[in-house]
Amino acid sequence: MTFRERASVALGSPKTLATDDGARRLAGKRDVAVAEYPAMDAMRDRAREIRMHTLARLDEYLGPLADRVEERGGTVFFAADADEANDYIRRLAADRGVETIVKSKSMVTEEIEMNYSLEVDGLRVVETDLGEFIIQLAHDKPSHIIAPVLHKTRFEIGELFANEIDATYTDDPFELNAIARRYLREIFLSADMGISGVNFAAADTGTMVTVTNEGNARLCTTAPRIHVAVMGMERVVPTLDDMQVMLEVLARSATGQRLSVYTNFVTGARRSGDADGPEEFHLVILDNGRSRVLGSGSAEILGCIRCGACLNICPVYRHAGGHAYGGVYSGPIGAVLAPVLQEDDGFSDLPYASSLCGACRDVCPIRLDIPSMLLGLRQEFTRAGETEYGWLGPGLSAYARVATTPFLWRAFLAAGGVFGRTVGRDGYITKLPFHAGNWTTTRDLPAPAARSFHSWWKEHRGT
């Protein structure tokens, strides 16, 4: 299915309306948090500098990051692709006799479908972020980078809890939260392995930083005897000091908070004298297409810090919902990321899922020029003949021929006038054939004018 087909089905559905509502609320909170903070613009500039500097020297920072982690007794595994990452964790789990795994929210593990790969081996994998927990119970997919259940209402969640974990029905968000909390607490205490994502990793200290609002990442990374952190290779930043900038722009852009409720700094496993913490720490650094993207025209997209602000502001996302994008990453960022990270997975229509309104560029904390990247991909796919919109080619070539030949242009305008007079009714065209009919299914087209501006000028100003 294409984006267009999925979006058409989703339009106006309850889950899309819920998405719209939630996205608007998040966008509103972001606006307030940015407006109250005069340094935000300067912080965004600095955040962009840090990200672009690091992307241009990724090898210079990943090496030291791995060294620092290993100095602290951790194990680092560089995974070339999803299979390598999943196999590493499966083997580790088998080798250490792991039965139950708790996970904190991680988009990169969604990207590599880690849960599926572990469950095939008979492992019990439990998502502990409330949103991801709901997604897992519902056998659903996240529809938003930071708010995976944005498309669900509290009523649906109440029914889900009643059906799946034998809770008494309630649609009170606080009670629902308490139910999940009670259910998960037992599992936290019995889990053998915790898997977390990484928002940022500091190369100078080997510190993994993970932010949550629920504290579940803190439990995942300290309670079980093994902690595995999985990060996309672009998540590294040069120094721990850079976190001040990155965390601030992330929290304000994502949820409108000054800082997330829990900011977790993990530098290796438990050391002698520590009261708690895991016995082992493993860091999986995932490539999965990122090296290739780094060498392409879309390299800048790897600067993304997954705040979701571009989704919340995007009118296409708000009307279509996250699932219409067909993959893990949705919204404007997904429209760039999905086709470049997963070249062969049929995401080549996503760059067209944008009116190029530019709202995403305005809110991006890293000032990523997403519209330009979408245009770049459209050009690339057009050149390669991999576009849904090949039918535009002959028409645009003919149009370009006319528009580069002034006398043909004026003849074209005159013909348009005749067409407008013939086909138009009261100045409007209500039905057009072929692809142009895509306009007239829902809108009338003001008819071309009987006389063009060229014609008016010639008569009244006489050139």
Place this chain on the structure above:
Amino acid sequence: MGGGPYPGLTSKFVSGVCQLFVTCLVDGFSPGVGVATVRLLERVGYDVAFPFDQTCCGQPAFNAGYLDQAIAMAEHTVEVLDATYGPIVVPSGSCGDMLIHHTPKILTGQPSEEAAKRVAARTVELTRFLTDNGVTVSSMRSEHTVAFHRSCHGLRGLGLAGVGEGLLDSAGVSRCELEGADECCGFGGLFSIEMPEISSAMLDTKLKAIEASGAEVVVGGDVSCLMHIEGGLHRRGSTIRTKHIAEVLAGEEA
């Protein structure tokens, strides 16, 4: 402030030649907007010239990803405009954004690279041009309540937030606020026929906001978005009309 030749119009600068780049949609669909732009600029005191070989800036092909076709049209446009002098006034934020920001980029490495930069430096969107030159239209009789639609490329590409509204307000036009004024109407050029369902849904949201605003006329700086909104309103049988800001400021009945 120097007095203009017409009552109700004042400007700091009331002389000089400016070039009109009228845009393809105004040329073919809304020539009245071009005429209004000419009259407005002439009343302020400009000698308006219209480079007659101009056509389309190439933005439709550019946005659709057809770079070769876009370059051909951009080269033609630059060639025609570079042969003129004075500011190039465009009654469109979108085509203005193209000429100022994108045309020089896509012509980088082409023979017309330098010409494209010269043209970009001379190009200015109409409402920005009027505001920068201190033009105010005052004491305008306002028969109808208008809502101003902020077109995306003018708003975000050219930073025109508040510029059009300012001109309308200083002209004494009765204006109401439009909820979600910064949200795209779903036109997006060929996006409207590439993704018609989403485009129409975005339009529907926009039309609901317009209907709720109490406006009788939707005024904007881009014929493209206005055609989209107008087409949607007409299909619904709405009595709300659309007007380009040049038409309103030129004193045509709003």
